[in-house]
Amino acid sequence: MEAVENVRIVDESEDAEAEHTVTDEDSESVDLAEVISPTFGFTEKTWRTDLCLVVEGTKLYVAKVILSLASPVFDALFQSDFKEKSSDELELPGKKLRDVLEFLRCIYPNKCAQINRDNARAILPILEEYQVLQLKPRCEVVILETVTEETSTDELLQLLKEACLYDLKALRARCIFLISSRPCDALDESYCKSFPSASALNEIFVDVNTSMKRKLAELEEDTKENELFKQYITSEIRSRTDFKCDPKKHWEQKTVVLTDLGFDNYCENEGIELNMWGVPLKVKTSELGYSGSSPFGTMALNVDVKNVGPNKITCDVNMHSILVNRQPNGNNLVKFQEGVIKKDRQTVSFEIERISIMKDFDNGFLVNKKFGIIAQLFMSKPNLESPQ
Structure with missing residues (x-):
């Protein structure tokens, strides 16, 4: 690498305010004043130094x-038969230069610079190359805080590549976990820019595959649940003959x-919207208040007439x-149960069961704190009453 030009270092003993600037071939400016302590600036040879490190054309004086x-690497180097053992440079x-200065500040006892996200x-x-392993965990903790x-x-x-x-x-592990949760199209674009190692890539694919299998299993469970409800509809509703609607009236029937x-x-929820006899309805659960035979804390299924304007x-x-x-x-x-929608009340409620009974896990109505209801509605042909 070519020597760096425009290097100006002011002697600390002059006690003058001056800028220490090194400009590399990429025109990146390094302010030595930001990284050099007045107690030991690495820029002067003293009785405490016996080695000069040359970095980007700048001489840094250190102690072997x-x-x-x-570093065990430096230790072996200085004890070897190579020229570095006796060389003073x-x-x-x-x-x-900036990276080496930060490295020196972190290992020198009179500086003990904090490792931070910067x-x-x-x-x-540098820690990896020279096997300064005691500082790597500190670096990892700091980087993890930014992820x-x-x-x-x-x-x-x-x-992930650096990890x-x-x-x-x-x-x-943290990077793989977060990457595995990203959309596939985002991963495809990023892989081209920074391709991870084969082992890391395999872990990402395994995590993505596991996640997809879990979602498919959840979907299958939902499908099974719906199939189960269909079985109940068949076995419980359609086969029952112990209830009858007034045959003199015209009825429309729908299952929810x-x-x-x-x-x-x-206990309120969005419910399900449907249409019977051209009348828009919404069926949803709610909690009944106390009213005669309906004790407080009873689950109900409401049928509400929706959006009919002033007509009742x-x-x-x-x-x-x-x-x-x-x-x-x-x-x-x-x-x-039988109910009536009246002119002055365009809703009707049907009791299901006491909430305390439904919440009791031993009664078998809950799965993952959720319950399900199947309802077959019978609605007689309505009379439309215009406002007076």
Whole structure:
């Protein structure tokens, strides 16, 4: 590498305010004042120094004993039969001045510079090359603190490469975990820029495959649940003959399946919208307040007339409901109830069961704190009443 031009170092003994600037071939400016302590600036040869490191054309004066204590590589170098043993000058080609200064500040006892997010990744290659292993865990902890869900995929892949290169296991695992959760198209674009090691790439594929299998299994469970409800509809509703609607009236019938219901927000949920006799309805669960025979804390299924404007309808609404028991040999809770939608009340509620009973896990109505209801609605042909 060519020597760096425009190097100006002011003697500390002059006690003058001056800038120490080194400009490399990429025009990157390094302010030595930012990285050199007045107690030992590495820029002067003193009785405490016996080696000169040449980095980007700049001479840094250090003590062999400190380098040897920090690095087994330097220790072996200074004890070998090579010229470095007796030489008082050692060039470090390919190194950046700022990075070497940060490295020296971290290993010198009279400096004890803190490893932070600004210098951790810069000194890692030097720590690895010279086997200063005691500082690598500190670098890994600092870098891990910067890795979050908001870290870009490109940055995660670059960090993953460094984690594999420098054997940072915790950082490697964190990057793989976050990368595996990213969309496939984002990964495809990033792989071209920063391709991870084969072993890391295999772990990512395994994690993505495992995640896909888990999602497919959840989907299959949902499908099984829906199939189970269909079986209940067939076996419980269509085969029953112990209820009858007034044959003198015209009836329209529809079946509603409500799954994954919970007890939050007073048991209310979005429900299901449907249309009977041209009338828009919404069927949803809610919690009944105390009213005569309906004790407080009772689950109900409401049928509400929606969006009919000022016009009001009257009709009969009967419901055959099933609170589904999720245990293989459990008994469903089956009810047939009659109700009326009146001019002054365009809704009707049907009791299902006490919430305390439904929440009791031993009764078998809950799976993952959720329950399901199947309802067969019978609605007589409504009479439309216009406002007076």
